[in-house]
Amino acid sequence: MTMERATQIELIRELLDLHDRRSPFLDEHWEKPDLERYQSGEFFAREREGIFLALPQIASHASELPGPGAFLTLEMSGRPLLLTRDEEGVARAFYNVCRHRGAQLVADASGCRQRFSCPYHAWTWSNAGKLIGVPHEKAGFPDLDREEHGLHALPCEEYAGWIWVSFAARDSIDVQSHLGDLAPDIVAMDAETHVVFDTTSRDIEANWKLLVEGGIESYHFRVAHKDTIAGLFLDNLSSYRCFGPHMRSVLPRSSLSELRDKPEESWNIGEHANVLYSLFPGSQFLVQEDHFVWIQGIPMGPNRTRMRLSTMIPREANTPERQGYWRRNHRLTTTTLEEDFDLGEGIQRGLGSGANAHLNFGRFEGALVQFNRIVDEAIAGNA
Ligand code: FES
Ligand SMILES: [Fe+2]
Known part of the structure; x- marks a missing residue:
């Protein structure tokens, strides 16, 4: 796994504690973001200037x-x-x-x-x-x-x-300072020893932020992914930390609760959780046990985003015998994320209807609040 042991133990403890208390990871408030930010050409132009043309x-x-x-x-x-x-x-x-x-x-x-x-x-x-x-x-x-x-x-x-x-x-450019305190985790992922097994690319008719938001909360797993990955994860339990404009989310799998009876020295977060690194603005790494997925969102317009999903595997594991295994992994990833993208397109279609004056981010959807704060700060020139 890609992070320090002390950090792994702290993150696992926090999630086990929440699980014991049957509580999700909660922020102070819930929020009501406006809809303009997802559809206005003017807002998109400001994002382009302040974010996509400004940051590495x-x-x-x-x-x-x-x-x-x-x-x-x-x-x-x-x-x-x-x-x-x-x-x-x-x-x-x-x-x-x-x-x-x-x-x-x-x-x-x-x-x-x-x-x-x-x-x-x-x-x-x-x-x-x-x-x-x-x-x-x-x-x-x-x-x-x-x-x-x-x-x-x-x-x-x-x-x-x-x-x-x-x-x-x-x-x-100075990528290391752009990554700040997240740099050691990203270096430790050892991406240079990996290769792209396969990439699936599709233009999604939704604002880029809806597609990021779809990946940083676990509230929807049980419902939206009931036919794919829901059974693998704990219901509505995940945590996150911000690192400057970037974010690290921990999505615990059902097996996390087994760790309660095992000594802390043996805890390995990678065996019991997926870790999602959201590098602001355009790339996310979903780290799984034996590989990771690179999710790249390239905004093409206020309502359109090119999404590229790449299954990244260790170079030495790219053997003929394992092709079927990796292919099944890539298919599960793309099918699951297609479920998210379809929801994103549905949200985008409904935005202009007048049905909602705003959206609602609950206290366990705090990562979405932070992400939108980061967008606003970047537009204001403070990323
Ligand atoms: S050689 Fe490229 S436009 Fe003329
Ligand atoms: Fe999802």
Whole structure:
């Protein structure tokens, strides 16, 4: 498991105590968030500026750029990106936009190339972003400064097995300070020893925040997941802590109560609970016993979010004999999360109806209150 023993014991004790008292994890108050924040274009524009264009985000797992020459393209924060690994093995991020007349430079989703040639007039760049070819350069672009026309690069850092990108106008990013006190947990996950077993991606017709909120409370497990995972978890029992804008939630499985009769030194939280790390704003890691799931939400508009679910498995466990096991795991994850996404789409459809003037977050849904506070603070420039 990924966290210090003392922390594990403290978190387990807290949950066992609540379970003994038949109490959920309760915050002081319940809250009534307004609906505008889930549907207004104006609010979404402020989130884009204050959050998605301002903070470092995970763009890909390191293994998705497996070696020199590897590349992939994606859209994040409404902008087309090209990620590459150059000949020295350094991960780089660029806009996927030609510097001649702005054509989309690379159409393929991924592959391996040393150079990228624009499909319009064949200006060509190396995978380190250097301009290396311009047809009829002397006649058409006398004195062209090639240095000035490298691909437009974005701050990019490979950290803890992930490729992080920022759209903020800086030269570099500091992922470790962005993660703050959560950094040791994220490093200890050892993501660099994992590979992507499979990814399922779908555009969901719901605001990105509804989809985060769907994952950080356990009030709904017994009802919404009755056909999938409900039986594996304790009813309406989970805890959370905030780490700056990030959050760590503990979702205890039914077996947690067995720990009462066992010595604390033998407690291992990973055997009896799923731990969910919500890295603000766009990625969540759902840590399970022998693997984890990377849930990436990419907002495409106020009512649309691209959700990518990746089952991340230890590299050495990616053997032919275990393919069936991992496939079943991936299917259970996607089926369960589809249940959440369908609910999110239903909420979004109802928002404009006038049925509700506000939503209701109960005292055991305090993680949702905190998450929305974090959004508001980030918009105000304090994340
Ligand atoms: S637009 Fe790319 S080479 Fe002309
Ligand atoms: Fe759920």
